[in-house]
Amino acid sequence: MKKTPFHDIHVSLGARMVEFAGYSMPVLYKDISSEHHAVRKQAGLFDLSHMGRVYFRGTDAMKLAIAIQTQDPVPMKPGRIRYGLLGMWDGGILDDILIAREESGFMLVVNAGNRDRDVAWFKEQAAGLNVTVDDATDRLAMIAIQGPKAVDIMLALGLPGAKDIGYYRFSQLPHPGGAIDVWRTGYTGEDGFELIFDASRGKAMWEAAMAIGTPLGLIPCGLGCRDTLRLEAGMPLYGHEIDRGTNPYEAGLEFGVSSTTPSIAATALKAIREAGVLRRLVGLEVSGPRVPREGCGVFAGTIQVGEVRSGTKSPTLEKNIATAMVLAGYATSDVPLTVDIRGNRVAATRTAIPFYRRPDRS
Amino acid sequence: MPRPANLRYLKSHEWCKLEGNIATIGISDYAVSHLSDLVFLDLPEVKTDTMRGEPFGEIESVKAVSDLYAPMTGEIIERNERLQAELELLGKDPFGDGWMLRIRVEKPSEWDSLLDDGAYQKIIDAESH
Structure with a gap:
């Protein structure tokens, strides 16, 4: 199994390591919910070197x-x-x-x-x-610092230029030990940064971030909360909301498609735009204590009209939420929907994606 | 967390305590910490039966659903009614207030085939590596 430059740190912190895409990665250090809340309220540090x-x-x-x-x-x-x-x-x-x-x-x-x-x-x-x-994956390390304290942590890390980087922009910032690529992007629904630097600096950068960030509430965060954070924020995960058999319009990703760019997909995407889609991704709030999971059937009465693509118990909303791909007519109608969770039909309410918007962006 | 003496285990992390012909069943502290972020517990009704090695219920965390396996065969005489509403008891006291079922055992000899504490520790050590 492949290891990121931070692998030994994860192990020494007692992280639960799992195989993910051929890498040994931390799924959690303590538990998913406390890591999730840290990102929403203070800040979280993620190893993204596997990307x-x-x-x-x-x-x-x-x-x-x-x-x-x-x-x-x-x-x-x-x-x-x-x-x-x-x-x-x-x-x-x-x-x-x-x-x-x-x-x-x-x-x-x-x-x-x-x-x-x-x-x-x-x-x-x-x-x-x-x-x-x-x-260049193997010769570079990548971390994310995400959460309302991210700007303060970047400042303390000796990267004051970070605060002037606009959303979805990046800049190469000077730093002792060599310049660092700093991206104002993330996969959590919070403000934050993704940092790319030489793999050999991994250990020093992690330790510096933790030493500076810990007093500000920064904690290491695993892939478990990365998934609950991105789902609340309505961000797709490949293999779930999107895949080889799903097109961008079905997944509600129109904003990711330029209709004037002659890409390999342009002709097909134009035809899909003009014809309309047969299926649409919807957000669901699912009643009851049980978590809807990928593959759970979505029903209108006795008829299956779709399936769950991702589901979790939202730590922020304290509700069970899911994305589901349903026949297009059922995406917007008010026909009641249910989700089959391990043989039980539970009521589901359509709700807007994203499920969560951070307070200063709503 | 030290485990109480005189418990026996399945390698799937259920514990069992036998007093006379009454067995108490739960899951270990290791299982609770490994599941993490518990959201739901489904336990069977009293007066139904458990079959050794067969699932008797489900426990669900944010990440996954896991079956719970019966260490012994018998009739359920009591279930922990508090537990489904207070899953945190599993974290606080998995071998005490976090018990799940009491059963009247039908095959006392099944006890002998359960893992003792030393054998169970070896299972944990193997999984932790």
Whole structure:
């Protein structure tokens, strides 16, 4: 199993380690709910080094960026980041990504579980172009500092420039030991930063962040709360809300698609836009004590009209919430829905995605 | 948390205490900490039967649903009615107030095939590595 630069730290902290996308990763250090609340109220420190980091460099980097994903990369100035989808010829989704414009090309952050497939696909599409596809994942470390105290922690970490970075922008900030790429992005629904730096600095950066952040309420956070945080914030997880057989419009990800960019998926996505979708992702609040899980059937009366894609007990809302892909007519109608949880039908109420908005953004 | 003496275990982390022909069943402190973030417990009705090695209920955490397995065969004579509403008892006192069922055992010899404390500790040590 692969290890991130922070692996020994996780183990020494007593984290529960699990295999995730071929990496040994911390699912929790103490428990999911206290880590979740720390991010909502103070700050959390996440190891994201398992996520794929891939550079496109060369005079044809723009051509490759146009082809393989659904955002329009042309107007992006250096320092800009967008959320996009790796759209396939049929409109299905190979992965969801962040794409960042650099002076000399692009950097993409891709899902750990899709990295090898994504990189192979990029290289296939790069054939004949003057562009190198450089999978830098193993030589870089990545952490996230997320939560209302994130700006203060960055300041104390010697990265005061972080507070001036706009949302979905990044900057290379000077730091003793070498410049650090700081992204104002995250997967929690809170303000925060994602930091990318040389893997050899991992241990020192983690220890510095904890030493400075602990008095401000920063705690290490595992993949368990990463999932509850992102679901409350309505952010899709590949393999759940989206996958190879789901298109962006079904998943409510219109904002991730440029209708004027001639990507590989453009023709199919235009046809889907014009024809309308057969299924739509909806948010559900599910009654009762039991947690709706991926794969639970969604019913209108006796008829199954969809299935749960993700579900959890929301630590912030203290309710059971789920995303479900349902036949489009049932996404917006007021026909009552139920969810089959281990053989019991429980009432479900449609609710807006995101389930949670942070107070200063509502 | 020290485990009380004279309990026996399944490798799936249920504990069992035998007094005469009455067995008390629960789950260990290790199981509770490993499940983490408990949200729901489903226990069977009194007067129904448990079958050794078969599921008798379910415990659910934020991350997953787990079956609970019966260490011994018998008829349920009592269940911990407090527990379903107060899952935190499992964290505070898994071997005491966090008990789940009492059963009248039908096959006392099943006790001999359960894990003693030393054997159970080996299961925990193996899982922790």
